[in-house]
Amino acid sequence: MSFSADALYKMSEVELLASYADARRQFVEKKFARDTQRARLAWIRAKMFTSSRGGITERNMAIDVSEEIARKGQEVREMTRxxxxxxxxxxxxxSVIRFRGAPAPVGGHGEDASEGDTGHEGDRAASD
Structure with a gap:
């Protein structure tokens, strides 16, 4: 999509709102895909931890040096970007919509794309 600011400002209101809706839809789809991959990575890490032998330190070290985990972690970082x-x-x-004087679009605009990598629901609920 990637419109320049000038192109966005020259669009009609209908086109601008359609672009906003498309961008929001794309954001939600990518966020869902990223969160799904993040959850899969956490599941793989947990599965490796429980199936490994040794103490906690040895288990964590085995997970940290795993090539599969590293590759999946990189994929999640790329998805986050x-x-x-x-x-x-x-x-x-x-911003262009607000600059034109229209009320700000209503939606999940307050969502942050980089909520942190903890993945704990309790952390998010505590910050709300």
Missing amino acids: ELDLVKVEVDIIA
Whole structure:
């Protein structure tokens, strides 16, 4: 998608709102995919931890040096970068909409693309 700020400002309101809706949809899809991969990675780590032998330190070291875990972790980081770029597009389109004098689009705009890598639901609930 990637529109320039000038192109966004020259769009009609209908086109601008359609672009905003498309960008939000793309953001949500990428966020779901990234969160799914993050959960799969956590599951693989937990499965490796329980199936390994030795103490906690040895188990954690075996997980940390695992090539599969490292590769999947890199994939999650790349997905997070792509998610951040889509979030920037959503924010730019929302800024153009506000700059034109229209009320800010309503939606999950307050969502943060990089919520942290803890993956704990309790952490998010505590910060709300």
